Amino acid sequence: MAVETLLADDERQRLxxxxxxxxxxxxxxxxxxxxxxxxxxxxxxxxxxxxxxxxTPREHRMLQKIxxxxxxxxxxxxxxxxxxxFARLGEIELVDCDLNQVVRDFIEFYQPxxxxxxxxxxxxxxxxxxxxxxxxxxxxxxxxxxxxxAQQAMPKGGLLELQTRWRDGxxxxxxxxxxxxxDEQTVSRIFDVFFSTKPSGSGLGLPTVRRxxxxxGGRVEVESAPARGTRFTILLPPADRV
Ligand SMILES: Nc1ncnc2c1ncn2[C@@H]1O[C@H](COP(=O)(O)OP(=O)(O)OP(=O)(O)O)[C@@H](O)[C@H]1O
Ligand SMILES: [Mg+2]
Numbered sequence: 001m002a003v004e005t006l007l008a009d010d011e012r013q014r015l016x017x018x019x020x021x022x023x024x025x026x027x028x029x030x031x032x033x034x035x036x037x038x039x040x041x042x043x044x045x046x047x048x049x050x051x052x053x054x055x056t057p058r059e060h061r062m063l064q065k066i067x068x069x070x071x072x073x074x075x076x077x078x079x080x081x082x083x084x085x086f087a088r089l090g091e092i093e094l095v096d097c098d099l100n101q102v103v104r105d106f107i108e109f110y111q112p113x114x115x116x117x118x119x120x121x122x123x124x125x126x127x128x129x130x131x132x133x134x135x136x137x138x139x140x141x142x143x144x145x146x147x148x149x150a151q152q153a154m155p156k157g158g159l160l161e162l163q164t165r166w167r168d169g170x171x172x173x174x175x176x177x178x179x180x181x182x183d184e185q186t187v188s189r190i191f192d193v194f195f196s197t198k199p200s201g202s203g204l205g206l207p208t209v210r211r212x213x214x215x216x217g218g219r220v221e222v223e224s225a226p227a228r229g230t231r232f233t234i235l236l237p238p239a240d241r242v
Contacts, residue, residue: 027087030080037080041073079202085141086193086208092215094133096239099164099171100125102134106143107162118157119150125164130238132171134216142212145205146175146232152198153179153230170218170235178229187224217242 048066051059107121114121150160154177161176182190189195191210196203206220209232213220217237224230 023087027084030083030087034077034080034084037073037077041070041077044070044073075200078200079204082202082204082208086204086211092135092138094135094216094242096131097134097136099129099132099134099173099236102136102139103143103162103164103173105136106140106147109140110144110147114147114151114160117151117154119154120157120159122159122161123163124161126166129164129166129171130240132216132236133239133242134236135212138212139216142209142234143175145209149205150175150177150179150230153177153181158229169238169241171238173234173236174231175233176229176231181226181228181230182224183226187222190222191220 044066048063048070051063051066055063103123103125107123111121147160150158154160158178161174163172163174163176165172165174186197190206192203193207194203210220213234213236218235221233221235222230223233
């Protein structure tokens with residue numbers, strides 16, 4: 001048993017090192033692509049300005065094509081930005097926190113956008129939760145990714161419940177929406193990098209959530225039913241076990 005654990009640990013270290021190298025390479029590549037892309041964008045803008053105003057029908061068609069290429073450029077830029085954020089989580093700074101307070105702060109921050117999208121937020125925060133260790137900025141990013149997914153799954157508005165619990169040695173946070181839900185096949189792919197069912201989704205939201213939560217020593221679970229809704233659960237170890 002001990003040998004097995006040792007080997008698994010060794011293998012894990014090797015994989016982690018390999019992963020870090022690939023992430024650094026991919027991050028570098030994304031960065032290199034971003035610069036020429038912004039030059040392309042700038043030149044397209046100049047081209048559009050040259051053609052714009054009193055265009056002939058031919059110039060009008062040209063302008064429409066330029067705008068279409070510009071939109072694609074912007075989309076690529078967004079994907080690269082998000083990828084860079086994903087690849088470079090960087091150092092995390094864990095501090096002792098009350099998860100309920102973190103959730104309350106998040107709700108305050110997200111409430112205006114939720115209200116605009118017709119999403120009602122309903123918090124159920126358990127009293128006397130053990131302290132957890134959290135990097136507030138990163139954790140907020142994870143919560144925002146989850147909340148935006150829920151919001152996008154409820155295009156006509158809906159209910160987003162945020163529940164905290166202390167169970168089986170974990171501090172849990174549940175985000176439950178009553179949106180479109182997902183079939184099993186979709187659920188099996190949602191943590192794959194670049195998997196998205198949205199026309200302009202980068203598919204990096206959930207892989208980022210998972211990386212952030214794992215960097216906190218936790219894990220993410222999901223349950224979903226088509227047309228019923230989805231529950232994401234973040235499980236964190238109490239501070240005295242990190
Ligand atoms: N709460 C949810 N309800 C229904 N489907 C969901 C939910 N959360 C995630 N999904 C599905 O998982 C996919 C992957 O989500 P993820 O956040 O990684 O990428 P995305 O939202 O498509 O793009 P983005 O990078 O902009 O977040 C989504 O495209 C969607 O199909
Ligand atoms: Mg998303």
